[in-house]
Amino acid sequence: MKQKGYFGIDGLDRVIPQGMEYGSQIMVHGDTGVGKTVLAGEFLKEGLLCGDTCIYIACDEPPAVMRSNLRDFRVGVQAYEEADRLLLVDAYEEEESEERHFIANQYSLEKFSVLERMLLDRCPGRRLRLVVDSLSTLLIPFNQEEILEFHRNRLKQLRKRGILTLDVFVDGVLDQRVMTIASHFYNVNIRMKFSTSEARPERLLQVGKVKSGKFDAVPRRFRISPVFGIVFAPDVEV
Numbered sequence: 001m002k003q004k005g006y007f008g009i010d011g012l013d014r015v016i017p018q019g020m021e022y023g024s025q026i027m028v029h030g031d032t033g034v035g036k037t038v039l040a041g042e043f044l045k046e047g048l049l050c051g052d053t054c055i056y057i058a059c060d061e062p063p064a065v066m067r068s069n070l071r072d073f074r075v076g077v078q079a080y081e082e083a084d085r086l087l088l089v090d091a092y093e094e095e096e097s098e099e100r101h102f103i104a105n106q107y108s109l110e111k112f113s114v115l116e117r118m119l120l121d122r123c124p125g126r127r128l129r130l131v132v133d134s135l136s137t138l139l140i141p142f143n144q145e146e147i148l149e150f151h152r153n154r155l156k157q158l159r160k161r162g163i164l165t166l167d168v169f170v171d172g173v174l175d176q177r178v179m180t181i182a183s184h185f186y187n188v189n190i191r192m193k194f195s196t197s198e199a200r201p202e203r204l205l206q207v208g209k210v211k212s213g214k215f216d217a218v219p220r221r222f223r224i225s226p227v228f229g230i231v232f233a234p235d236v237e238v
Contacts, residue, residue: 005164008046011232015207015216023162025155029169030192035224036168040131041069042229047129054129055087059137063088107141131166136173144178151185
């Protein structure tokens with residue numbers, strides 16, 4: 001029986017009880033500040049605890065932010081990095097980066113693709129998780145045809161290699177039509193947003209699609225704990 005991957009978030013894993021096969025791709029998109037990077041951190045933590053090698057490409061802020069998040073989750077970041085089980089890639093500071101792995105120009109899809117392949121090639125025979133946070137930042141300068149072609153080729157190769165991939169997108173950065181078309185390339189689609197209540201806005205998460213699997217598409221309220229990460233309100237639906 002094939003190994004399945006999970007998020008390590010109780011409420012979310014119950015929505016997708018069948019888990020995800022390695023080679024699946026996950027799109028996480030939503031409002032700024034809603035908790036997408038927190039979800040990505042828990043996804044990485046779960047992978048490390050399950051024996052996966054995890055690669056995190058930081059496009060919107062320095063990798064130090066994810067290091068801090070993982071330490072808050074009681075993850076021994078330094079030990080995992082020294083063992084080459086956790087690779088943090090700087091696509092934010094570019095040439096000024098002091099990281100071991102960095103992308104000199106985040107707006108070059110060719111350089112990004114080359115570095116991504118090089119990192120994956122370093123880990124033959126391992127179960128891999130890959131997170132790009134956020135891919136929307138990388139794609140800002142490009143037109144619809146370039147973005148969709150990049151998606152098709154990249155996700156096809158990641159699927160063939162059996163990489164469990166999570167791509168983060170910030171809503172409102174890319175054209176909505178491009179986002180809609182691109183979402184169909186992914187196996188799992190997760191939407192995170194703030195409620196429209198001005199008096200007391202709440203965080204909501206909805207699983208929009210799971211290819212070849214059952215899921216519950218009801219939006220669910222959640223909060224963010226500095227220690228436990230994403231915590232769903234018990235049995236609360238919107």
